[in-house]
Amino acid sequence: MLAFNAQQVALMIQGKVEGDATVEVTQFGKIEEAKQGEISFLANPKYEEFLYSTKASIIIINDSQVLKEKISATLIRVPDAYAAFATLLTKYQELKAANMVGIQTPSFIAPSAKLGAQNFIGAFAAISENVQLGENVKVYPNVFIGENVQIGNNVTIHPGVVIYFDCKIGNNVTIHAGSIIGSDGFGFAPKADGSFQKVPQLGNVVIEDDVEIGSNTTIDRATIGSTIIRKGVKLDNLIQVAHNAEVGNNTVIAAQTGISGSTKIGKNVMVGGQVGFAGHISIADGTKLAAQSGVTKTIKTPNQTLTGHPAADHTTALRSQVYVKNLPELEKRVKELEILVQQLSKKG
Amino acid sequence: MLAFNAQQVALMIQGKVEGDATVEVTQFGKIEEAKQGEISFLANPKYEEFLYSTKASIIIINDSQVLKEKISATLIRVPDAYAAFATLLTKYQELKAANMVGIQTPSFIAPSAKLGAQNFIGAFAAISENVQLGENVKVYPNVFIGENVQIGNNVTIHPGVVIYFDCKIGNNVTIHAGSIIGSDGFGFAPKADGSFQKVPQLGNVVIEDDVEIGSNTTIDRATIGSTIIRKGVKLDNLIQVAHNAEVGNNTVIAAQTGISGSTKIGKNVMVGGQVGFAGHISIADGTKLAAQSGVTKTIKTPNQTLTGHPAADHTTALRSQVYVKNLPELEKRVKELEILVQQLSKKG
Amino acid sequence: MLAFNAQQVALMIQGKVEGDATVEVTQFGKIEEAKQGEISFLANPKYEEFLYSTKASIIIINDSQVLKEKISATLIRVPDAYAAFATLLTKYQELKAANMVGIQTPSFIAPSAKLGAQNFIGAFAAISENVQLGENVKVYPNVFIGENVQIGNNVTIHPGVVIYFDCKIGNNVTIHAGSIIGSDGFGFAPKADGSFQKVPQLGNVVIEDDVEIGSNTTIDRATIGSTIIRKGVKLDNLIQVAHNAEVGNNTVIAAQTGISGSTKIGKNVMVGGQVGFAGHISIADGTKLAAQSGVTKTIKTPNQTLTGHPAADHTTALRSQVYVKNLPELEKRVKELEILVQQLSKKG
Secondary structure: OOOEEHHHHHHHHOOEEEOOOOOEEOEEOOOOOOOOOEEEEEOOHHHHHHHOOOOOOEEEEEOOOOOOOOOOOEEEEEOOHHHHHHHHHHHHHHHHHHOOOEEOOOOEEOOOOEOOOOOEEOOOOEEOOOOEEOOOOEEOOOOEEOOOOEEOOOOEEOOOOEEOOOOEEOOOOEEOOOOEEEEOOOOEEEOOOOOEEEOOOOOEEEEOOOOEEOOOOEEEOOOOOEEEEOOOOEEOOOOEEOOOOEEOOOOEEOOOOEEOOOOEEOOOOEEOOOOEEOOOOEEOOOOEEOOOOEEOOOEOOOOOEEEOOOOEEHHHHHHHHHHHHOHHHHHHHHHHHHHHHHHHHHHO | OOOEEHHHHHHHHOOEEEOOOOOEEOEEOOOOOOOOOEEEEEOOHHHHHHHOOOOOOEEEEEOOOOOOOOOOOEEEEEOOHHHHHHHHHHHHHHHHHHOOOEEOOOOEEOOOOEOOOOOEEOOOOEEOOOOEEOOOOEEOOOOEEOOOOEEOOOOEEOOOOEEOOOOEEOOOOEEOOOOEEEEOOOOEEEOOOOOEEEOOOOOEEEEOOOOEEOOOOEEEOOOOOEEEEOOOOEEOOOOEEOOOOEEOOOOEEOOOOEEOOOOEEOOOOEEOOOOEEOOOOEEOOOOEEOOOOEEOOOEOOOOOEEEOOOOEEHHHHHHHHHHHHOHHHHHHHHHHHHHHHHHHHHHO | OOOEEHHHHHHHHOOEEEOOOOOEEOEEOOOOOOOOOEEEEEOOHHHHHHHOOOOOOEEEEEOOOOOOOOOOOEEEEEOOHHHHHHHHHHHHHHHHHHOOOEEOOOOEEOOOOEOOOOOEEOOOOEEOOOOEEOOOOEEOOOOEEOOOOEEOOOOEEOOOOEEOOOOEEOOOOEEOOOOEEEEOOOOEEEOOOOOEEEOOOOOEEEEOOOOEEOOOOEEEOOOOOEEEEOOOOEEOOOOEEOOOOEEOOOOEEOOOOEEOOOOEEOOOOEEOOOOEEOOOOEEOOOOEEOOOOEEOOOEOOOOOEEEOOOOEEHHHHHHHHHHHHOHHHHHHHHHHHHHHHHHHHHHO
16 A cells, blocks of 8 residues: 655645645545544535535545535545546556556567567466567456467456457557457357357457456457447446457446447447447447437438437437337326217217 | 265155165255156145156155055155255255365465455455455455455355446345346446436445345445345346445345336335336335336335336236237227217217 | 468468468558558548558458559458458467467466366466366466366466366466456345345356357356356356356357346357346347346347446337427427317317
8 A cells, every 4th residue: 555645745736735745545545534643625516515524534625615614634625526536537547557567477488579668467367379468568467468469558357358369459549447458259050950050269359559448248259340439438347348349549438338230339329227239330420328228220421329229219219218208107197088989989 | 966865865854764764865956857866746646647757866755655656766754745846955055065165276465455254265266465264255267356345244156247346245145146236336427419428436335134036136335325136135136236226125126127227116026027227216015017017116015016117007908918918899889889870970 | 479371371271372471470450550460451442542541561351452553561452351360360360279389487276277288377366276277278477277277278367367276267268357256145144223234155167169258247146056157158358147047058149138037148149248137037048138138037039239327129229319409399399289179168
């Protein structure tokens, strides 16, 4: 655990110390739960009451914050407490990562593998022939990297990740634990007797720069060519990306979503959790999909918000839901009309 | 494989032996499939026919069971055959676990890690700095435990599990293979150019006592504070629990369900498979959710049974399904009314 | 990387070389993207234009293909270019696998484990007591195989797979990275105080011949007896198969589908992605289920195509969707009828 005093923290976020500048912290905490030795922040006025009761040793607050009572914690004042706290968290993680260098033993590194500077290879990591790692690559324990895999600079691969042969990973990529990159696409050709013949999957997966992938997500290699995750994409946990799919720049996809084979998701798309995409379709840039939607057709018009199965315009879908809810009422009205019309007919 | 004779089994479940008390078994089997050397039970009268044809060497039966034919297997009579069989299975697993003690090599145990008594550390397990393990902790091969993780007593961690730094696990917890505890929450702030800035995730995951977690489930660490799995919770396989979520005491969740960020599930809730929960909502104690439901709003009234997307009262939802099914009929009735009314109008 | 010249490739697929028979290739590529040193094929006339612009060194084409321009690449002519290419891919993978033999160190192999001929055991693989492996079994790094597991011939187990004790795997089986075979079924009996008592899961998983399992899929062991994956089944990624379920011969299931406990899927069934099956039901042979369906009841009639939640006949379900979409229109017609009938009533 790294320790910092209030003066050091203030330097990192360009703030002004009020109180004891020598008090030390080793942990981050929420203002309502923080304990001694922890640093917290106050940005949302809703939480102001905790400012006077928290046990945090240091609190980052806005320059504009007026104090109603005396506070025992050391304060650090900044123009924007939330932004300053986020900056601090990022710097803390960078410092921690910078300390993680070297090769733990035993690990398995094939003779032809090339490692860059400032690398970390954890115990029981297996790095196969002809693998190329850039600089500042952190490979946690129990990771497997297959033959000919190329990885850029500033990449973190968490424990248990498996990267199959021939895949390519860009710069500034993070892959969380248990994710599988480059397993075989699901391709089988039916035979006359009802059994299936495997279609060999010999393409790869290409992950561009600035991508983050959650835990236990699976991205299958292409049959031929590449399954592509474009620059800046963020994938959550337990997502399935099938063979030859492509996810466009800066698209964000929540957990448990599945993308079928050869489907192409555009740029700046936002996808909720548990969404399903059929195969061989394309999704326009800027599309927003509500959780649990099912997308069965190509979406050509950009920037729509869609929901439901099959996915439809959000407003229309919500209106349909209301109509369905009111069906018993509608049926009652039809029944009443039938009685009235029958009476009128008799009269007539 | 452990072997027991009928006399030893009878002692374990306080039953009375009928037949050869020296016959040995090494496996458990269903009465309709059991082979020689296996032990089985008969509780459900539906299966009585198999009592006379089974090849099981030992059968546990109810005191009240009347035999219609002679049986070659050794019988053990007890007041409740099903309960006695379950007791036997549990004792068998405890005996097996008690035999599992020691440290396989190579494994990686950081110098500052503290191990309790009766621990097992499997080959290729990696235990980081400042980890604390209680007594009777079984860590299977290829497990990764990050820095500062605290684990209680009587905990079993199956192969390939990854526990990130700072997480806390209580007593009597079982985590099945491939589950990921404490990976980063999915937090990214949009930037002006359409790309995203990572929000550091520096909280942790707290798992309380008596929790069981299935295989390949993912539980993300909180941004700040803790993602919490309360006492007695049972999670199935491939479940996603997002950052800052909380699952209440004795709640049971089936496979492939997803819980979004900051959502709070109450106590004694039962959730079917493939259910999705939106973020920042809370679910009342005792709620029951049918499989594939989508919960988009806070549920305040306890003990409701809900289904569908968006989740609605089970009875109402089923009624809606019937109305939707009858829509062609309703449309026909409206058409007939239109014709009748047109005729009446002409007459009028 | 293996290298072949055009003459060698032609021999493997029984084709005729046109051009330089000594040109070498080391990679496969799509005709529209292929680079020098790569081999490609042309089967679909839609792609003919690329035949004249591709940089591929070798192209496999149909005997019937007429050339409109001169081509610099070496051609190999065959009766069916697509089939020949698939044959080549398969032979390539077989050659690669045949080269993978031996035991990497360190790995953990229990003294009582039995290994067959032509086996490969990767670094950090852990093979427990009484495990039996057939011939030509490839165990990649970081795999865990529990006690008494039996595995047939020609089996490939990718990195990070976990197979719990007592499970049985047939011949010609492939299990992709991170899949978990034989974790505990989700069985808990409610107690009077609202907490749950674990029901021990002491059965196993049986995987028959010719099965392929994707990555991060979970198959739970039976409570007693076996969870069974029959001959020729193909499972995609992130699938959940619960305890005591059975999947019939040559059934194909797409990613993220979940099968609840004791459910029996028939033969030659095709299941889309994200489908859910309730527990204790059975699905007739030849059933086809659309993606995201929810199957709540037994399906007795074979060879139906079903969709939706609850799953219904595909045509009926699509018709229901149209009726729901037209509900606003229907409501409007009822409103107009009400006005007309009111006017008629007044007149009357």
